Amino acid sequence: MLAELSPALIAEVQDAAKLLASSQRICVLTGAGISAESGIPTFRDKQTGLWENYHAEDLATPTAFARDPKLVWSWYQWRRELVADKTPNPAHVALAQWQQHIKANHQQLTLITQNVDDLHEQAGSTVSHLHGNLWRNRCSQCKAPYQSNPEGSSNSENDTDFTDTLITCQHCGGYIRPDIVWFGEALPVQAWQTAEDAAASCEVFISIGTSSLVYPAAGLAQLAKHNGAKIIEINPNPTPNTVVDTTLAEKAGVIMPALIQAINKL
Structure with a gap:
């Protein structure tokens, strides 16, 4: 070498x-x-496909999620699918x-x-x-960890459903978000x-x-x-x-x- x-x-x-x-x-x-x-594309690489008109910095914020949780959740599901086979x-x-x-x-x-x-x-x-970790989720309100398959492995790309349907917290009803550190956090x-x-x-x-x-x-x-x-x-x-x-x-x-x-x- x-x-x-x-x-x-x-x-x-x-x-x-x-x-x-x-x-x-x-x-x-x-x-x-x-x-x-x-x-794996870097965070600052130009978005592609359906996301080419968005800037990552405009999606990865608490404000963006509060304004349009479906949009932000969909983007992260797309990112997860993008890196799942890497x-x-x-x-x-x-x-x-x-x-x-x-x-x-x-x-x-x-x-x-x-x-x-x-x-x-x-x-x-x-x-x-x-x-944070792309494969982990938590509640946007009470911050409780969310795991779709509690008995599954922590390496949960194997368990991930890449659909963009929003998920709600079983404790408080808040929307589930990626357990990622967003801008401003x-x-x-x-x-x-x-x-x-x-x-x-x-x-x-x-x-x-x-x-x-x-x-x-x-x-x-x-x-x-x-x-x-x-x-x-x-x-x-x-x-x-x-x-x-x-x-x-x-x-x-x-x-x-x-x-x-x-x-x-x-």
């Missing part, structure tokens, strides 16, 4: 591997770029393998994602979601606390497939840097950011397997 990279990038991967192998606490933040490599790519698989390897070596790797898909879980990772308290704690205490912070400039998640890299961590960015289109110490400018699906290979050889 290393042989596929340029000599300069190989040297950077090997240096990063040495740093990671000698670190006890590592925090990894993933964003839309890693899912895009599995064929599978983890080599970056997801490498992260899952690394997380297990690190645990066996008594190191700690905290994986945080901004993505709402479950590709990390499919690959076998333990991950904390900052922006706070991040889930526990997930954000986990992310902050991991960023503040890590020795290395890795940003994969996400801009190091967009808040609040961008603040995690700054928090890590402030507390003495080294910052590694894996992104084919690096972001201009002074907090980054090492930039691995290639797709995550190329870099992560090569990085794990280099770590295992040490």
